[in-house]
Amino acid sequence: MNTDVTRINVAGERPYDVLVGRDLPGALPALVDGAARAAVLYSAPLRARAEAIAAGLAAAGARPLPIEVPDAEAGKTVEVAARCWDALGAAGFTRTDVVVGVGGGAVTDLAGYVAAAWLRGVRWVPVSTSLLGMVDAAVGGKTGVNIAAGKNLVGAFHPPAGVLCDLDALDTLPPVDLAAGLAEVVKCGFIADPAILDLVERDPAAAADPHGAVVRELIERAIRVKAHVVGADLRESGLREILNYGHTLAHAIEKVEGYTWRHGHAVAVGTVYAGELSRLAGRLDDATAARHRAVLELLGLPTSYAGEWAGLLKTMRVDKKARADRLRFVVLDGLAKPGILDGPDDALLERAYAAVAA
Structure with missing residues (x-):
């Protein structure tokens, strides 16, 4: 991991750090320590990045479970969340396992909500790949999905174990x-x-x-x-x-x-x-x-x-x-x-x- 990393602490009942820098995926294993399984939620445009992260998790001893979800707001639905929970159930996810969201704000909102509801709350880590996600969705523990009545009306407050804001991802952002x-x-x-x-x-x-x-x-x-x-x-x-x-x-x-x-x-x-x-x-x-x-x-x-x-x-x-x-x-x-x-x-x-x- 690059040593030029800014660490910003978020205080509260469950404090955590937001890491800002380049070459940050190396910090992920420490945040998922003790997990036997790690679900990696991502959308199709970020498949290669998600696969690299999954490989790193596997090397650290956490068996990855890649879950591809629809891109952007199309992925932030109760139906998509339910498919994720079915996948966790089939894989035997327990309270010590972890959910990782790789992507912009929509994917990390979804990942956090999936983690908040599974077994009434398991660890999760957003790996934010968009500027919007870094400064907004990934920080603060707000998780949720959209329903017909409006945006983000269903969700939970569930602080992450940590947040990775990898500036390398911005190099290819439109x-x-x-x-x-x-x-x-x-x-x-x-x-x-x-x-x-x-x-x-x-x-x-x-x-x-x-x-x-x-x-x-x-x-x-x-x-x-x-x-x-x-x-x-x-x-x-x-x-x-x-x-x-x-x-x-x-x-x-x-x-x-x-x-x-x-x-x-x-x-x-x-x-x-x-x-x-x-x-x-x-x-x-x-x-x-x-x-x-x-x-x-x-x-x-x-x-x-x-x-x-x-x-x-x-x-x-x-x-x-x-x-x-x-x-x-x-x-x-x-x-x-x-x-x-x-x-x-x-x-x-x-x-x-x-x-x-x-």
Whole structure:
């Protein structure tokens, strides 16, 4: 394993480390120590990487069970999870065995949920291969699948044994997917670490170069933001809600579009919406609201969406932050000062939407 590895601790009732660096699969055997079997979940585009990881696990004494799942959001379903559980049952998986998820956020969300439910919880390790997965899905112990009613409505809080963010995987990531992942990074800049925004504004090209030092710094800063938040609030009973900045509309867009939109693209639009909602509610100054669109556009991310408002509003009403019949939004009371807007008037929500629908 490369010695140039950043180790970021996530505190809480079940602490673990997030490793960021290159040539990281060598760190996996230590995280699965004592496991007789290791299920390796992956999608077809990552078959070669999964096979290499499986070979390493076998050499370390853990018998691998490769399980190929559908790519992207198509794999995040109860039906796919059930097929995985059937495979674990057939292989005789016990409480000391481990599930490894190799891929982006969809695969790691699925792997974590499969592990959380099997025997009421076994170890799991996400090996994140996308920037979006590294800064969002792989960190925090949120696991889940999508159902017809909406995204991530079925799941469990189940912290991993550790997280591997292997920067080598970014070298072959399509630029459009790298940029999509940066939407979550920019979100972290607005809610907690404005230095992220400064880095993007100073050199947008460097921020999108997977081989450079700026991308690594952006990833590590975003992970530190999330590690701090989830270490203090694993089960989203308070502070952790701020990580959903921009996500209420983003998840609605994804569902309305049949999950054909990249998550990061939907988050980019949702973040602009959240900024406008903050401004119209009298919580945020005009310049900071406008900065949302400017920073995201520097990265080539979408900042507008023209879907039908009534359908989006209906979908947002089943958002995880909603309480009874009241919608709740994460907003800003200033740069890096997140708060909650509880039960806003529908007319205010529609006015904010007009800013992204234009």
